[in-house]
Amino acid sequence: MEELGRKAMAGDIRAASRLIRNIEDDIPETNRAIRHIFPHTGRAHVVGITGSPGAGKSTITDQLIYTMRQREKTVGVLAVDPTSPFTGGALLGDRIRMLRHAEDQGVFVRSLATRGSMGGLSKAVGDGIHVLDVMGKDIILVETVGVGQQEVDIINHAHTVLVVLVPGMGDEIQAIKAGLMEIADIFVINKADRDGARKLYKETLNMLDSGHFPSGWRPPIMMLESCLEPHSFAAAVEQLCDKIEEHHRHLVENNQLQERATRKVITEINDALRSAILEPVLNELAATGEFDIMVKQLMAKETDPYSLAEEIAKRYMNK
Amino acid sequence: MDSIAKIKVLLGKTGLDSQNKKIRALARGLREVGDMEVIYTGLYRSLEEIVDESISNSVDVIGISVYNGLHMTVFPELKQRLAQRAGEKIIVFAEGFIPPQDQKVLVEAGTLARVFSPSASTESIIEWIQEAVNLE
Numbered sequence: 087m088e089e090l091g092r093k094a095m096a097g098d099i100r101a102a103s104r105l106i107r108n109i110e111d112d113i114p115e116t117n118r119a120i121r122h123i124f125p126h127t128g129r130a131h132v133v134g135i136t137g138s139p140g141a142g143k144s145t146i147t148d149q150l151i152y153t154m155r156q157r158e159k160t161v162g163v164l165a166v167d168p169t170s171p172f173t174g175g176a177l178l179g180d181r182i183r184m185l186r187h188a189e190d191q192g193v194f195v196r197s198l199a200t201r202g203s204m205g206g207l208s209k210a211v212g213d214g215i216h217v218l219d220v221m222g223k224d225i226i227l228v229e230t231v232g233v234g235q236q237e238v239d240i241i242n243h244a245h246t247v248l249v250v251l252v253p254g255m256g257d258e259i260q261a262i263k264a265g266l267m268e269i270a271d272i273f274v275i276n277k278a279d280r281d282g283a284r285k286l287y288k289e290t291l292n293m294l295d296s297g298h299f300p301s302g303w304r305p306p307i308m309m310l311e312s313c314l315e316p317h318s319f320a321a322a323v324e325q326l327c328d329k330i331e332e333h334h335r336h337l338v339e340n341n342q343l344q345e346r347a348t349r350k351v352i353t354e355i356n357d358a359l360r361s362a363i364l365e366p367v368l369n370e371l372a373a374t375g376e377f378d379i380m381v382k383q384l385m386a387k388e389t390d391p392y393s394l395a396e397e398i399a400k401r402y403m404n405k
Numbered sequence: 406m407d408s409i410a411k412i413k414v415l416l417g418k419t420g421l422d423s424q425n426k427k428i429r430a431l432a433r434g435l436r437e438v439g440d441m442e443v444i445y446t447g448l449y450r451s452l453e454e455i456v457d458e459s460i461s462n463s464v465d466v467i468g469i470s471v472y473n474g475l476h477m478t479v480f481p482e483l484k485q486r487l488a489q490r491a492g493e494k495i496i497v498f499a500e501g502f503i504p505p506q507d508q509k510v511l512v513e514a515g516t517l518a519r520v521f522s523p524s525a526s527t528e529s530i531i532e533w534i535q536e537a538v539n540l541e
Contacts (some may be wrong), residue, residue: 099460099461100460100463100490100491100492103460103461103462103463104463106463107462107463110411111410111411113410189453194461195458195460195461196461196462198443199411199442298522343454344442
């Protein structure tokens with residue numbers, strides 16, 4: 087495992103891929119590899135990109151890769167795809183567009199399927215970022231769908247967060263209120279040539295007007311029009327890239343990068359504790375069949391979840 | 406709680422071969438199984454792209470659909486490119502129209518692990534993949 091870590095650090099794509107695969111498969115020894123590379127992490131600028139399905143995240147990511155490569159930055163991409171909660175399977179590869187960078191050694195694009203439960207995703211993303219980081223990527227783009235709690239957790243791993251909105255989805259603003267407002271560093275209104283873009287812009291602006299920004303950074307709103315107009319789209323993404331760099335400078339100059347890094351390690355230790363403490367307990371309960379019994383007890387209203395949890399906690403925590 | 410490890414499969418098409426109905430259905434079918442993750446590349450991929458995507462995602466299995474008669478070119482080249490990237494252990498299967506005599510040549514040379522005809526059921530392909538990966 088240390089061997090994989092070492093090879094990944096030397097930029098070996100196959101070793102890095104394998105390592106991420108082991109992270110996904112949640113192979114316990116992977117922790118050893120992470121232990122090996124952890125001291126060397128923290129160099130890359132991690133940019134999170136989130137938004138509803140179909141908002142155009144992959145298209146924007148693809149163009150960002152291109153722009154960043156033009157600026158001679160190496161780029162790693164982690165594209166997080168949800169695993170079906172019903173079957174456990176996943177269909178990845180909605181980033182067909184990004185394949186145009188396949189021949190470029192300075193770009194590494196990786197799908198990450200989200201398995202397991204309870205922060206497992208966040209942990210995998212955190213570790214995946216570490217791998218890309220020690221591979222020496224200057225910028226790591228983490229693309230994730232949606233606006234749920236899990237995504238907010240993922241986004242905690244990022245230094246700069248882009249929230250992609252599109253006109254004509256009424257729930258956008260509601261979703262933002264529900265949590266992404268606090269976490270967005272840059273708003274991107276994509277498909278801004280469509281009806282309703284002005285309205286969405288105004289709504290976002292109003293929302294920002296009523297917010298306050300103790301960090302001194304007020305999230306800008308960037309407008310991107312159709313990617314079918316390659317020249318104007320590329321120019322707009324250039325500006326977006328400028329903003330991303332500007333935000334990074336802001337973090338550095340105001341000592342806020344440290345805060346973001348703190349946010350990241352807090353998330354990581356939370357995830358690690360969960361995987362070291364909670365998961366083994368849950369696995370054991372499931373394996374012994376006790377979990378099913380508890381479910382039945384609850385269905386029959388014989389007890390309540392809190393009493394059960396207390397009982398389990400007493401047993402495992404030696405108190 | 407079931408095991409978290411999954412079989413990773415890349416499905417795709419290469420060149421100007423656009424008959425993708427079967428491979429799309431297959432992608433859907435594999436996803437439904439539950440113990441597999443599927444990367445579907447879409448149409449018009451170069452072999453270089455397919456190999457790159459396979460290596461960067463550490464897949465166990467590659468399934469390429471070929472309906473344009475270029476199988477005798479496509480698969481040896483795919484295999485060679487995989488070997489160059491230390492991916493020779495990845496199991497490669499084909500789906501599509503491949504005449505029996507060509508099937509024989511490709512399978513005997515170890516270029517392909519298996520060929521499925523267009524009429525092969527999704528279930529039979531799933532079963533085969535699970536077995537092939539477990540044998541590894």
